[in-house]
Amino acid sequence: MLESGHAAPQFVLPDLDGREIEIHPGSGGCLYLLVFFETDCPTCRLTFPYLNSLAGLVEAGSCRIIGVSQDSLSSTREFVDQMQVRFPVLHDGEWKVTRAYDPLAVPTIFLIGEDGNVAKTQIAFDKNDLNEIAGLLLKGTPNQSVTLAGEFDGNPASKPGCTSRHLETTADGDSPAALNLYARTGARSSKIELGDDVDPIEYCLDAGFDPLPVVPPTIERVERMLGAVSLPPDQVIAHVPPNYGEATVEKIAAAAVMAGCKPEMMKPLITLTRAVCDERFNIHGVQATTHFAAPLVIVNGPIRKELGFASGSNVLSNVARANSTLGRALQLLLLNIGGARPGEMDMSTLGNPGKFSYCIAENEEESPWEPFHVEQGFRPDQSTVTLFAAEPPRGVSEHNARKGRTILRAICQNLTTIFGYRLCMGFEAFVVICPEHVRTLQRDGFDKDSIRRFLFDNTGIPLRAFDDDDGEGVQYLKAYEKITIDGEPCYRKFAHPSQIRIIVAGGTAGKFSAVIGSWATGPRGSQVVTYPIE
Amino acid sequence: MPTVLINPLNEAINLKVAPAARLSHLAGTKIGLLDISKPGGSVFLDRIEHLLKERFGVKDVIRVTKPTFTKPAPTDVIDLLSKAGCHGVIEALAD
Numbered sequence: 001m002l003e004s005g006h007a008a009p010q011f012v013l014p015d016l017d018g019r020e021i022e023i024h025p026g027s028g029g030c031l032y033l034l035v036f037f038e039t040d041c042p043t044c045r046l047t048f049p050y051l052n053s054l055a056g057l058v059e060a061g062s063c064r065i066i067g068v069s070q071d072s073l074s075s076t077r078e079f080v081d082q083m084q085v086r087f088p089v090l091h092d093g094e095w096k097v098t099r100a101y102d103p104l105a106v107p108t109i110f111l112i113g114e115d116g117n118v119a120k121t122q123i124a125f126d127k128n129d130l131n132e133i134a135g136l137l138l139k140g141t142p143n144q145s146v147t148l149a150g151e152f153d154g155n156p157a158s159k160p161g162c163t164s165r166h167l168e169t170t171a172d173g174d175s176p177a178a179l180n181l182y183a184r185t186g187a188r189s190s191k192i193e194l195g196d197d198v199d200p201i202e203y204c205l206d207a208g209f210d211p212l213p214v215v216p217p218t219i220e221r222v223e224r225m226l227g228a229v230s231l232p233p234d235q236v237i238a239h240v241p242p243n244y245g246e247a248t249v250e251k252i253a254a255a256a257v258m259a260g261c262k263p264e265m266m267k268p269l270i271t272l273t274r275a276v277c278d279e280r281f282n283i284h285g286v287q288a289t290t291h292f293a294a295p296l297v298i299v300n301g302p303i304r305k306e307l308g309f310a311s312g313s314n315v316l317s318n319v320a321r322a323n324s325t326l327g328r329a330l331q332l333l334l335l336n337i338g339g340a341r342p343g344e345m346d347m348s349t350l351g352n353p354g355k356f357s358y359c360i361a362e363n364e365e366e367s368p369w370e371p372f373h374v375e376q377g378f379r380p381d382q383s384t385v386t387l388f389a390a391e392p393p394r395g396v397s398e399h400n401a402r403k404g405r406t407i408l409r410a411i412c413q414n415l416t417t418i419f420g421y422r423l424c425m426g427f428e429a430f431v432v433i434c435p436e437h438v439r440t441l442q443r444d445g446f447d448k449d450s451i452r453r454f455l456f457d458n459t460g461i462p463l464r465a466f467d468d469d470d471g472e473g474v475q476y477l478k479a480y481e482k483i484t485i486d487g488e489p490c491y492r493k494f495a496h497p498s499q500i501r502i503i504v505a506g507g508t509a510g511k512f513s514a515v516i517g518s519w520a521t522g523p524r525g526s527q528v529v530t531y532p533i534e
Numbered sequence: 535m536p537t538v539l540i541n542p543l544n545e546a547i548n549l550k551v552a553p554a555a556r557l558s559h560l561a562g563t564k565i566g567l568l569d570i571s572k573p574g575g576s577v578f579l580d581r582i583e584h585l586l587k588e589r590f591g592v593k594d595v596i597r598v599t600k601p602t603f604t605k606p607a608p609t610d611v612i613d614l615l616s617k618a619g620c621h622g623v624i625e626a627l628a629d
Contacts, residue, residue: 189541243544251544
């Protein structure tokens with residue numbers, strides 16, 4: 001692969017209209033940014049919107065951004081259309097230029113200086129590298145202070161790429177056409193005409209849209225829902241695992257109708273559909289596991305008040321139309337579009353009542369601390385949805401404590417039980433602290449960080465619990481960390497304080513907090529994702 | 535006026551793929567064992583490998599492990615099995 005300092009070869013390639021384009025790096029006092037890509041590479045798809053933004057920021061004449069496609073003309077045209085690419089794309093179907101530059105993976109970006117030598121290369125996706133490249137291209141322009149790839153824009157900080165086509169041993173240069181997971185436009189839904197003697201609610205139950213009665217998704221109702229967003233009905237928002245069904249705007253609207261949503265719920269529901277299909281969340285695994293996991297939705301920011309999300313008394317149950325319907329609409333999409341039908345693809349041993357609806361909001365008004373989304377880097381005036389692959393909630397009743405530490409010790413005892421008592425290190429928890437407990441903790445000087453640290457340091461499983469070496473946990477002991485809690489030797493429950501997340505919710509009467517455990521977490525399981533509602 | 539509903543189900547057509555032909559015998563074959571990386575999986579697969587060779591005359595056994603049991607096998611893992619020329623693959627759970 002060409003590295004920094006190497007001379008960048010000149011070349012001629014056709015554009016997508018067949019015109020031969022000559023590229024002479026080092027000529028005309030112009031920088032070149034060559035981007036080698038494949039049309040079916042998820043990392044290329046992740047990178048191109050940033051390059052589109054960059055193309056709109058650079059000064060014409062000072063820099064040329066050129067895409068070099070390694071795939072067929074037809075799939076390249078489709079890619080350019082889907083990604084709305086804003087810079088010229090050339091077709092390297094025979095990998096002639098690819099072999100000359102020899103990228104190891106795609107996307108690979110070559111920044112070529114005015115001297116015709118490679119100044120910088122970037123393989124795969126990395127926000128820091130993209131920002132560095134943007135800094136070099138925008139230096140001295142009015143846009144030089146722009147951050148191209150923000151830290152909390154919903155995308156990961158980095159992501160590995162795919163092997164460059166010329167290094168694949170079996171590729172024929174064409175993308176597999178079997179399942180186009182990147183189609184931007186889907187099919188319109190078919191229509192179902194019911195006879196006069198058919199009760200629409202009974203029809204929906206018999207058709208298996210949900211085991212609970214739904215609002216029948218009539219054309220009129222779905223159109224009202226579609227009227228709340230300025231998106232075409234056939235636009236594909238995401239492909240929903242495990243069956244990778246097409247969640248078009250119309251299908252999302254039908255789910256919203258069935259769940260009983262108001263039309264204004266379409267906006268957060270569309271964001272939620274994108275978030276749940278974020279590969280970090282791994283809804284494929286969350287849906288197919290035998291574990292209890294169900295996606296827990298946590299809403300933060302002004303949208304709570306605007307759409308009527310409840311965050312106080314009964315927050316975990318049937319308290320408000322907004323909570324109940326948004327959580328249910330998500331479940332209906334997972335069932336009817338994702339195909340996670342209980343007993344078929346969803347093989348949970350016992351299930352989770354949260355699969356009817358599991359949507360809460362943080363009680364930011366009763367919290368003296370930063371709301372969860374602000375901890376994640378969002379502004380207080382932004383609204384967000386967060387997803388967590390969650391067990392059912394466990395109650396922490398502590399009415400006798402006068403000290404904050406005593407409340408936290410009660411939470412620690414509860415935290416030991418998440419996933420399984422003797423299972424440590426690989427699991428996370430949301431701790432939902434009720435307002436009365438919050439007041440005691442605040443009086444004693446605690447904030448979210450010091451609470452997290454206390455819970456991390458004081459949650460452990462006594463070594464004596466492992467006296468019987470038959471049973472859960474013994475298979476992982478090598479990875480466990482020994483600590484001492486109140487003089488008792490223990491294994492630490494969590495691997496890192498960041499595995500404990502804290503929100504404030506619930507009514508102002510009653511000293512009941514809750515602990516919500518996770519499924520398998522981290523890159524090998526499900527990672528928490530937070531998306532801004534825009 | 536009849537009631538007309540918008541079909542809320544996924545209507546995208548999935549390609550139908552015929553399952554591979556069943557093996558008529560195991561003797562002399564090369565069999566892949568895909569470990570999904572759950573604890574205890576290797577213990578189970580050790581036993582399967584032993585039985586395949588001793589009882590059924592399997593000639594070679596290729597062992598490949600998924601990075602995590604929570605996600606589908608990535609292409610490079612599947613490639614390892616297909617490029618090894620396996621006649622059949624056994625994907626095994628464990629817990």
